[in-house]
Amino acid sequence: MTVQDFDISTHTYFLILRVQAKDPVSDTTLDLGELTKKWTFRKIPQNQQPTNYTTMSSSTPTNSNANIPLWSAAAVGFVSGMVYASYAMRLRDRERLRNACSRIQKHLLPPQRMALGPVHLTARKEKETILVVGAGAYGTAMAYTCAANGHKVVMHMRDPQQCEEINTNCRNPKYLSKYPLNPNDNAITGICTRDELAKYLAIPGIIVILALPCQKTPLWIQQHADLIGEDVLLVSTAKGLYLPTQQLVGHAILDALNRASQPLCFLSGPSFAEEIVQGYPTAVVIASDQLYLANKLQRIMSNGKTFRVYTSQDPIGVQLGGALKNPLAVGAGMIAGLGYGTNTLSASVTRASRELCDLAIAMGGHPDTIDGLSGIGDLMLTCFSSQSRNQRCGTRLMKGHAVDDILKDYTVEGVPTADVAVAYADMCGLECPIFRTVHALIHKTISPEQAVVSLMGRPLNQETTRANYM
Numbered sequence: 001m002t003v004q005d006f007d008i009s010t011h012t013y014f015l016i017l018r019v020q021a022k023d024p025v026s027d028t029t030l031d032l033g034e035l036t037k038k039w040t041f042r043k044i045p046q047n048q049q050p051t052n053y054t055t056m057s058s059s060t061p062t063n064s065n066a067n068i069p070l071w072s073a074a075a076v077g078f079v080s081g082m083v084y085a086s087y088a089m090r091l092r093d094r095e096r097l098r099n100a101c102s103r104i105q106k107h108l109l110p111p112q113r114m115a116l117g118p119v120h121l122t123a124r125k126e127k128e129t130i131l132v133v134g135a136g137a138y139g140t141a142m143a144y145t146c147a148a149n150g151h152k153v154v155m156h157m158r159d160p161q162q163c164e165e166i167n168t169n170c171r172n173p174k175y176l177s178k179y180p181l182n183p184n185d186n187a188i189t190g191i192c193t194r195d196e197l198a199k200y201l202a203i204p205g206i207i208v209i210l211a212l213p214c215q216k217t218p219l220w221i222q223q224h225a226d227l228i229g230e231d232v233l234l235v236s237t238a239k240g241l242y243l244p245t246q247q248l249v250g251h252a253i254l255d256a257l258n259r260a261s262q263p264l265c266f267l268s269g270p271s272f273a274e275e276i277v278q279g280y281p282t283a284v285v286i287a288s289d290q291l292y293l294a295n296k297l298q299r300i301m302s303n304g305k306t307f308r309v310y311t312s313q314d315p316i317g318v319q320l321g322g323a324l325k326n327p328l329a330v331g332a333g334m335i336a337g338l339g340y341g342t343n344t345l346s347a348s349v350t351r352a353s354r355e356l357c358d359l360a361i362a363m364g365g366h367p368d369t370i371d372g373l374s375g376i377g378d379l380m381l382t383c384f385s386s387q388s389r390n391q392r393c394g395t396r397l398m399k400g401h402a403v404d405d406i407l408k409d410y411t412v413e414g415v416p417t418a419d420v421a422v423a424y425a426d427m428c429g430l431e432c433p434i435f436r437t438v439h440a441l442i443h444k445t446i447s448p449e450q451a452v453v454s455l456m457g458r459p460l461n462q463e464t465t466r467a468n469y470m
């Protein structure tokens with residue numbers, strides 16, 4: 001941040017401020033705004049002075065009087081803001097930088113703030129290399145989003161034919177095949193061999209988006225741990241709880257790497273893959289213990305029009321919200337499969353949201369996170385839309401389809417996650433009647449008729465009583 005120039009004459013003060021800062025992540029200079037007007041500081045009679053800010057005016061100086069104390073106050077404001085901003089930059093914290101810039105702006109009158117313009121941390125300009133692991137529906141949507149923003153995107157998949165098709169015809173033959181994979185003329189490359197994977201994973205600064213089903217993610221990581229450097233940024237999009245060890249997927253990834261830490265982010269929120277590619281405005285959240293990692297991905301993936309990324313420093317809550325909504329969406333589908341109507345669905349989703357909050361908070365999530373995109377937001381999306389595979393699975397189960405047949409047709413994270421959710425509820429001493437009923441219906445330990453009686457016939461109580469605790 002630099003003061004380019006200022007000039008003080010007896011009656012008039014000319015300020016030309018250019019406000020810049022260095023982005024610690026991209027190492028580029030960010031333009032935060034510019035004050036190019038000539039400001040005149042004039043003395044206002046005591047009884048006309050506003051109480052809480054320094055008065056300046058951009059009118060041409062005529063009879064205005066010099067007012068050194070006012071200028072001093074403004075200068076102190078700017079300098080304190082700059083000191084705070086340089087401190088923020090040392091901390092590599094863009095939020096603090098934003099706050100520092102707001103502090104500077106507080107010393108300006110509203111029209112002057114408008115002249116300066118809003119404080120924008122401009123979008124990252126450099127292009128990244130991004131490796132998307134998994135060429136399913138969500139991997140394709142993630143690759144598309146990153147490629148549309150101009151990044152170099154490579155998708156890794158197991159199937160050589162699928163890979164060939166992507167590289168020759170620019171389409172994923174298995175998922176979202178209607179959409180050409182060259183948004184903004186930036187073609188996505190397919191790779192399928194371990195050697196190619198090793199080559200890309202060795203690129204300094206490579207970002208790896210993991211778009212595999214939750215139950216497959218730790219195994220893939222374990223098989224490729226030797227290729228994944230300790231500074232490779234991993235972004236998990238899996239929305240599930242890992243059944244073999246009953247872990248959050250992040251913990252399972254670290255165990256699979258056999259490392260205590262790794263740059264790791266979690267992307268979650270209400271986002272059907274196809275709607276992303278269709279360009280329907282979509283908002284997601286990316287969480288990391290290290291906020292700067294989430295901030296970095298926020299700038300890489302957001303596009304200002306159709307894809308908006310929020311950041312979070314609650315990776316536990318974001319993982320729990322995205323995973324636990326899935327068995328509840330299976331339950332919503334069961335209601336449709338049993339032929340019930342909107343009363344039943346609305347009541348069930350409302351009570352399900354209470355269970356989701358109670359369980360996620362008991363397991364370490366933050367309440368605000370569960371109220372957000374990765375909790376209630378995604379619960380709404382999947383419970384109310386038959387686009388949801390979890391929702392469709394519930395409907396098919398109630399129509400007599402076998403769960404194994406459904407799982408052969410498509411990924412349903414809610415099925416294995418229901419088992420872990422019930423284990424978590426036991427560990428926390430939570431009643432969670434909807435989770436338990438969905439789990440029992442999936443495993444056919446109760447009939448649909450018994451399920452209705454067990455939910456509707458529970459002891460009567462107040463709506464807001466935290467009766468969920470056993």
Ligand SMILES: NC(=O)c1ccc[n+]([C@@H]2O[C@H](COP(=O)([O-])OP(=O)(O)OC[C@H]3O[C@@H](n4cnc5c(N)ncnc54)[C@H](O)[C@@H]3O)[C@@H](O)[C@H]2O)c1
Pocket residue numbers: 134135136137138139157158175211212213214216219220237238239240271272273274410411413
């Ligand atoms: N589809 C969506 O709209 C959506 C939205 C948000 C989040 N998600 C989450 O993203 C994750 C992936 O879901 P999806 O919809 O892309 O699933 P999908 O079934 O469409 O695709 C999964 C892909 O993973 C590949 N795969 C499976 N096992 C593998 C292994 N062992 N090694 C390598 N590749 C393997 C499959 O071949 C397939 O290409 C899930 O956790 C899901 O909840 C999906």
Ligand SMILES: O=P(O)(O)OC[C@H](O)CO
Pocket residue numbers: 239269270271272329378381382387388389390391411412413
């Ligand atoms: O199709 P589903 O049920 O796996 O849901 C996909 C995503 O989780 C929606 O955000």
